Amino acid sequence: MSIGNSPESPEDDRNFPADDRDSIGRALQQARVAAGLTVEEVSASTRVRVPIVHAIEEDDFSRCGGDVYARGHIRTLARAVGLDPASLIEQYDAEHGGRPAPTPAAPLFEAERIRPEPRRPNWTAAMVAAIVAVVGFVGFTMFNGTDGQNGTAAVAEGPAPATKTTTPKPVKPADPKPVPSESVIAAVPQDKVTVKLTATDDKSWISAKAHDGKLLFDGLLLAGESKTFQDDERIDLVLGNAGPIELYVNGKKVEDSFESGQVERLSYTKGDPEAG
Incomplete structure (x- = not known):
């Protein structure tokens, strides 16, 4: 008498059809070898650390730090070895549950709506304005008192001399600096x-x-x-x-x-x- 199904029952295999595509790591590794590149050379050109490149080629994405970083590493390595990143990213999403749903932005912004605090009076500016008013009043009073003692105001004896106007000389614009270019050098140095x-x-x-x-x-x-x-x-x-x-x-x-x-x-x- 048999109770339950055997762990090695062939019926379980029928529920999981095999995927004819190569795994992501194997596809990246084969493309790198076909391009004649080493793991160290790919790491140097993509700035992805050597242990992470090895792990991805073994289909171990746990060292990437999450799905977002894993997709970024896959995209960068695919471009370095001449593969289409889109198909590999699509395969990764299919194998790891797809992209996470975006977080609605409205609740975040509504949480930031804080009632502004009432503006406080600027006592420093008020004090400065009061001091300026007092100084102006004192100066005006002293000026009027001086004119009263003299009795009469000074009479102009003639027209004021015309002020000589100096026309500013035009400023010559500075010569534009040459923009460096990577074109073929017209006269290459002989000593290099x-x-x-x-x-x-x-x-x-x-x-x-x-x-x-x-x-x-x-x-x-x-x-x-x-x-x-x-x-x-x-x-x-x-x-x-x-x-x-x-x-x-x-x-x-x-x-x-x-x-x-x-x-x-x-x-x-x-x-x-x-x-x-």
């Missing part, structure tokens, strides 16, 4: 290596370092944006999506054709263009 990157029709993650390992830039270059870097000896580049990148080295265009999605690691010195 100059590299300019332009994303033509798509975004690309790039990293640029000086010869001493100093990080010059690490992040996304959106379509239409440009970045210019200079160093005394060498510039090392990593292009996460090299296809849309237009590259100039020391004022000359590099004619190498890169494919979309291709990861390139390049180095250039003062004597280039020459692919590193």
Whole structure:
């Protein structure tokens, strides 16, 4: 005689159809590997700490600090590895109960409606006004007394001299300061290596370092944006999506054709263009 259903009864599995989609963490991890990026590189470009990136790729969102932060991290990581954030956010909401209902704003504002306190009289201003009135009255009385002792008022002997009017000289406007631009340098310095990157029709993650390992830039270059870097000896580049990148080295265009999605690691010195 059997009481109840077995915990491993196959009938339970029929109530939960399998989802053919990859999990959020697996989708992010596969896209990162396909882009040739490490967890440390993604963390540096998105400012999401390495332990949180590892946890999200393992579908552990408990370290994000709540659903709001989890959605933000998913959106940021998806953009860094070239995925559509909207579909991943929709999948997260479906798996975690959707977005929380917004809190009505009216009760909050009505709680702030406090009856204003009656204005108190400004005794300081009243006292200052009274002192000014007394001083004015005393001055007026003394002036009238002086005129009475003289008997007659002074008579003007002639017209008052005309006051010479000085026309102010026009002030010459200051020359506008030149606005810095990241366009191709017309005359690049001979004692430095100059590299300019332009994303033509798509975004690309790039990293640029000086010869001493100093990080010059690490992040996304959106379509239409440009970045210019200079160093005394060498510039090392990593292009996460090299296809849309237009590259100039020391004022000359590099004619190498890169494919979309291709990861390139390049180095250039003062004597280039020459692919590193």
